[in-house]
Amino acid sequence: MxxxxxxxxxxxxxxxxxxxxxxxxxxxxxxxxxxxxxxxxxxxxxxxxxxxxxxxxxxxxxxxxxxxxxxxxxxxxxxxxxxxxxxxxxxxxxxxxxxxxxxxxxxxxxxxxxxxxxxxxAPEPMVRRAAREADFRTAQELVHLMAERFRMSDMAMNYRLINLGVIADPT
The missing domain is CATH 1.10.10 (Arc Repressor Mutant, subunit A)
Structure with missing residues (x-):
């Protein structure tokens, strides 16, 4: 870590x-x-x-x-x-x-x-749990949902999800 x-x-x-x-x-x-x-x-x-x-x-x-x-x-x-x-x-x-x-x-x-x-x-355990529980169709939807949940910009959440390996590519 x-x-x-x-x-x-x-x-x-x-x-x-x-x-x-x-x-x-x-x-x-x-x-x-x-x-x-x-x-x-x-x-x-x-x-x-x-x-x-x-x-x-x-x-x-x-x-x-x-x-x-x-x-x-x-x-x-x-x-x-x-x-x-x-x-x-x-x-x-x-x-x-x-x-x-x-x-x-x-x-x-x-x-x-x-x-x-x-x-x-956006602590890793919280992000992973929220991503598992989220209802989404696209990576872009997931980024937006997570950004709202953690009160971050879509761009910051996009980077966070990529760095954690939750999504593969920028949305």
Whole structure:
């Protein structure tokens, strides 16, 4: 099991969460992370700011609710998996941004944070159980049903189902 998946599973177990949909904002709050919806450029989904014991996730308030949920889960992935990148300020602060480049997951930390977010929002056992119980005719219908069930975008759920081997090809 990948480190991202193991960390997501451990976080869910830590708080006894075993039913979807998972609320990443509630998890963040339980971890003492402040969630701040704010105005951001369209190509920035969110950011994680760490300063000492303070942890803040900024989320683009203009984005769709499902995207904001994934962004919070993604930033929690950075929090659990990565030390953060330095940002030159007048204080000792570390920041991770989620933007159009990071959402394409071209670097290792972004791929891990995306994988963590998918595993947190759509845990494998829950996905497999829901897929077995779903009434669908096509892979596209399954993706849509599962996306609604787990409150994710169709695209994010499509990737999750492919990565879990539930479906073979993108819909």
């Amino acid at each position: 990948a480190r991202s998946d193991a960390e997501a599973r451990a976080l869910l177990a830590e708080f006894g969460i075993d039913e979807a949909p998972i609320d990443p904002v509630q998890l963040a709050e339980k971890l003492g992370v402040l969630i701040v919806p704010q105005e951001m450029p369209d190509d920035v989904s969110g950011m994680l700011l760490r300063r000492g014991d303070e942890q803040i996730i900024g989320v683009n308030q203009k984005h769709h609710e499902n995207r904001r949920r994934f962004t919070v889960a993604h930033e929690l992935g950075h929090l659990r998996l990565h030390r953060g990148r330095p940002l030159i300020l007048d204080t000792d602060t570390r920041v991770n941004f989620r933007d159009t480049v990071s959402s394409m997951a071209t670097d290792r930390e972004e791929m891990e944070a995306n994988r963590f977010a998918a595993a947190l929002l």
